Amino acid sequence: MLFFTCSRQDTVRPHIKTKLAALDTLFVTQPLQSILQIDSLLQESSNLSTLEQATLLFNKGEALYLNDKYLEALNAHLKSYKLFSELKDKYNEARCLITLSGASLHMGDIETSQAYALKALHLSQLIGDTRIEGKAYNQLFSLHFKLKDYNKALTYIKTTDSLYTKALDTTSIIAIKSNTASVYLQLKQYNKALASYQEAMTLSQTKKDPKTFVSVLNNIGYTYIEAGEYQNAEKFLRGAITINKNIKAINAAPFKGLGSMFLLTNKTDSAYVNYKKALDIYASNNNVKEEIEVRDKLIAIFIMTKDYIKALNYQIVRDSLQLQVNSLEKNRLLDFANVNYEVKQKETEINHQKEINSRNTWLLASIILLFILVIILTAFYVYNSKLRAANKASKLEQSLLRVQMNPHFIFNTLAAIQNITLEGNPIKSSNHIAKFSKLIRQNFDYVKKDSIALNKEIAMISNYIETQQLRFNNAFSYTIKIDDSINTSKVHVPPMLLQPFVENAIEYGLKEKKKNGVLTIKIKQEMQALLFIILDNGVGRSAKAKQEKVTEELHATSIFIERLKMRNKGEEKTFIIEDLFDKDNNPSGTKVYFKLKL
Template identity: 70%
Template sequence: MILKNKSLWRLGFAISLLLGFTACKKQDAIRPSIEKRLSVLDSTRLTQPEKSLSELDSLLQNSKDLNDKEQALLLFNKGEALYLNDKYLEAFNTQQQSHKLFVELKDRYNEARSLVTLSGAALHMGDIETSQKYALQALEMGRSIKDKRIEGKAYNQLFKLHFRLKDYHEALSYIQLTDSLYSTEADTTSIISIKNNKASVYLKLKDYNKALASYSEAMALSQRKRDPKTLVSVLNNIGYTYMQAEEYESAEKFLRGAVTLNKNIKAINAAPYKGLGNLFLLKAQNDSAEANFNRALAIYSSKKDMKEEIDVRDKLIAISIMSGDYTKALNHQAVRDSLQLNVNNLEKDRLLNFANVNYEVKRKETEIQHQKEINRRNTWLLISTVILFIFLLIIAAFSIYNTKLRAANRASKLEQRLLRVQMNPHFIFNTLAAIQNIILDGNPIKSSNHIAKFSKLIRQNFDYVRKESITLDKEIEMVTNYIETQQLRFNNAFAYSIEIEGIDDTSSIKLPPMLLQPFIENAIEYGLKGKKEGGELLLKIEKNGNELSFVISDNGVGRSAKAKDEKITEELHATSVFLERLKMRKKGEEKTFVIEDLFDTDNNPAGTKVFFKLKIND
C-alpha cells in the first residue's frame, strides 16, 4: 500500500513538472506560425503600411490564443508600423503597452528596442523631456546587456533630439558615437543613414569638406551594396552640399548624375530636378531653372506631396514675375494658395491629434450647437410676437460681447507683459551660456539634465501664463526650478531656502500663477549678483486664516542710491504687472504690497524684502 502511494505521488509530481514546463514553454516560446507571419509583415511594413497594420490588428484581436511573448511582439511591431507611417501618438500608446509586457517578461533586449521607439515618437510629438528620458534609459539598458546596436540606436536618438534643439555640436558628438558603434556592423543601410546624418550636421556647421567626406563614404557603401535608390539620394545630397558651398559646376555634375541614375533604374524622384532648378536659379539661368522645376512639379503633383509642390510653385512664381509673365504667375499662385489651405488643414488635424483631442466628443458638441441654432431659427419663424424682445436680447448680447472682448484684450496685453517679465532675455542667454560651458567641459549627461530642466522652466512659463490659477505646489516647483537654474548661472554663489508654515497640503491651495518669480529675479539680479559670497535668498509662505502671506528677502547689496535717484521703473521690478493682476481680483490685496530696504546695525544696505498677502478660499 505504501509503495503504491509512493508510486502515485511520483506520478503526480512528474505530471506537475510536465504541466509546469509546458506552461512556461507556452508563455515564453513564439509559435513558428506567428514568427513566420511577423517576418512577412516586417518586409511589407513600409511598402504596404495599411495592409500590415490590418494584419497585426487581426492577429491581436485573437489575444486569448496568444501568450504574453507573442502579444508583446505583435504590439511592438504594430507600434513600429505606426511610427514609420507618421502616426506618432498611436505608436507611442501602443509601444507603452508592449514595453510593459517586455518588463514583465524580463525581456531586456526588446524592452530596450521599445524604449528607442518611445523616445522617437515623443520627439516627433514635441515632448523633448520624455524623449530624452526614454533615450537615456535605452542607452543604459544597451550598455547593461552589452548590445552595441541598441547603444547605437539610443545615441542616434539623442543625436536627433539635439539636432531638433539646434544644438549641433552636441548632436555631432552623439552621431559620432553612433558611427563608432556601427562601423563593425553588417547593417549597411543603417551605416549609410548614419553617414548621411553626420553630413547633415556638418552642413549646419558649414563645414562643407567634412560633409562631403561623409557623403562620399555613404556613396561608396551604396555602390558596394548595389542600392541605386539610396545612391540617388546620396548623389542628390552631395549636389546640394556643393550648391551651398557655391561650387556650382560640381553641384550640377552630381545632380545630373542623380537624374541619369533615376532614369536608368526607372525610378520617379523629383529631388534632383528640384536641385537643378535651384542651381540654375542661383546662376540666373531662368529658362533652365523653370524647365527643371516643372519636371519636379509634375512628380510632386502625381505623388500628392503638397509641401514640396508649394515650395516649387513659389520658385516658379518668382521666375514668372522676373520674366514678366504675370498670367502664369497668377495661375501658379492660385494653385499654391489652394495647396497651402489643404496643408494648413492637415497640420491643424495633426496638432489636434497630438493634443489628444477627442474627435467624437467635439462632433457631438457641434451637433448640439447646430441643433440649438436650428431651434433658434425656428423660434424666430414661429413666434413673431417676441421679435422685439429677441432684438433687445441681441443688443444686450452684443454689449456683453464687446465688454468681454475688451476684457479679453486687456487680459491678453497683461499676459504678454507678464511673459516678457518672466522670460528675461539676459537670463535665457546667460543660462544657455552656462550650459554651453558644461558641454565644453565634456559632461554630456550633466548638460542634458540642465537642458531638460531649462526646457521644463520655459514650458512652465508658457503653460501657466494662460491659466487663471494654479496650485501652490506647482508655483513652488516652478520657483525652485528657476532658482536652481540661476544657481547654475552663478555657480552656486548663493543659497536659498523655502519656508512654509501653517499649510498641510500645498496642492489644495490655488493662487494666480507666476507671482513670485519676478521678485526672486530682482533679489538675485539686483541684490545677490553683486555679493561675491555668503548670499542667501529666503522665500517664506505662511497661512493665517483665509490669508496667505509671502515674504521674499535677500541679504544682497540692496538697491543702489543711483537706482533710487533714477526711480527704477515699476516695469523693471515687475510691480506694475503684479499690482494690476491683484487689482483685477478685486480683493484689495494690492494694498498689502510693500518693498522694504534692509539695513545692518551700521545703517549700511543689507538687502531687500518684499511682502504681500493674498486672500484664499478655505
C-alpha cells in the same frame, strides 16, 4: 492548465514566427497590407501569449512608423512597451523606446522624444547592446539637429559612428555617414561634409543598392550647391536622375536640387523646368509640404519674370495647400495632446495605485509586525504564567511539606518512640520506627505529584493517624469508611489532602479529650464526585480557638483551598467546616467536608 498558461508567457509559437518573417518583406513594399495582417493576428488576443501580443504590436508600430503614421505608431509602441516591461524584456523595451522617440520627434514633442531616447540609452548600456546604444545616440543626434544645436548633434553622430564601426549593417553605416555630412554642411564645413558623403557613396556602391546610391548623389549635389560649386552640383544631380531612370524610380529630389541651382545662377527657364518636374512628382505622391516649398520657388520665378497671373494662380493653390497642412497639423497636435493626456492620466493612475500599494505594503508589514509582537507577548505571558504557576505550586509544596511534617510533630513522635525503647520493648519500638520512616518517605514522595491513587492516600493517612496514636498513648480511636462502589486503586486524588484536617482534629480536638476520642473519615461517591467527611468528637474548634487563638493559617486551611483552586474545577466552593454541639448546646466536635470532581 496553470503550468501551460505560465509557460506560454515567454515564448512566441513557431507559426507566429513564420507569419512575422513573411511580413518583414511587406513592411517596406506594402506597409498597409502588413498592418492589416498584423491586426488580423491581434484579433485573436485571447489565444496569444503576452510575448506574442507584444511582438505583434511592435511590428505593427514599426510598419506604421515607416508609413509616416507617427501617432498610430506611438500608440502601438506604447502598448508594446508596457507588455515588454511586464515581461522584464529590457532588449525589446529599448527597441520600443527608440521608435517612440522617433515618433515623438516627428510630431514635434522634443521633450518626450529626448526622455525616450535617454531611457533607451540607459537600457542599452545596462544590457550591453551596442547596436541599440548607437540607435539611441543617433536619435539624440536627430533631436539636436532639429533644434539646430549642430555641435551637440555632431558629438552624438560621431559616438554613433564609433559604435557602428565594426558592424556589418552597411545600410546603417551609410545613414550615419550621411548624417555626419549633413551636420558638417550646416556648420559650413563643406570639405568634411563631402568627405563623409564620399564614404557613404563608396559603401553604397559596395552594397549595390541603387536607391541608397541615388540618395547619396543627391546629398553631394546639394552640398556642392551650398559650397557654390554649381558644375559639380549639376554633375552629381544629373547622375542621380540617370540612375533613377535606369532603375525606373521616381524621385523629385534631384529635380528640386537642379531647380535651386539654376535659380541661384539666374537661369529662370531651366529652374522652372526642373521645379515643375519636382512639383508634379510631389503632387502625385501627395507630399504637401514639399509641394508648398516648390510652389514658393515657382512663385518667386514668375515674379522675377513679371508673370504675375501665374504667380497669383500658384499662390492661390499654395495657400489652399497651406490651409490643409495647418488643419492637419492642428488635428495632429490635438490628437497628440489627447494621447499625452491619456498617457499622463494613466501614469497618474499608476502612481496613485503605487502609492496605495505602498501604503498597503506598509500596513501589511505593520499588521504582521504587530501580530508577531502579540504572539511574542502572548508567549511571554503564557511562559510567565507558567513560571508563576510553577513557582506557586513549588511554594505550596513547600508549605504543604512544612505543615505535614512540622518539627513539633517529628520531635514528639521521636520522643514517644524513645520512651517505648527505654521501656524495654524493642519490637514495638522497631514497628513504630518503620511506620514513622515510611510516613516520612511517603510525604517526600507524594508532595511533588499532582495526584495519587485513593488507596495510597488512605494508606498514608492511616499510617499518620497510627503514628499520632503513639504520641497520645491511644487516647483516641479512628475508623475509615469507604463506599464499596469506589475503586480505590483507580480513583486518583491530590496527595496529602486529608492530613491537615486529621491533624487539626487530633491537635485541637481529640488531644484535650484524654479518652474515648473518636476520629471518623467517610468517603462516598455522589454522582461524578467524591464526598470526603472528617469527624471528631473532640472539645470543638470554637472552644480551642478561644483558648489558643487558633487561626486559619495554623489549620492549613488556606493551603488546602489554594490547592483546590489550582485544579480549576470550582471544588473550593464545596469546602465547609462545621462546629458540632450536643443537646445542651455544648461543643461536641468538628465536621469537615468537601467534594472532589472525578
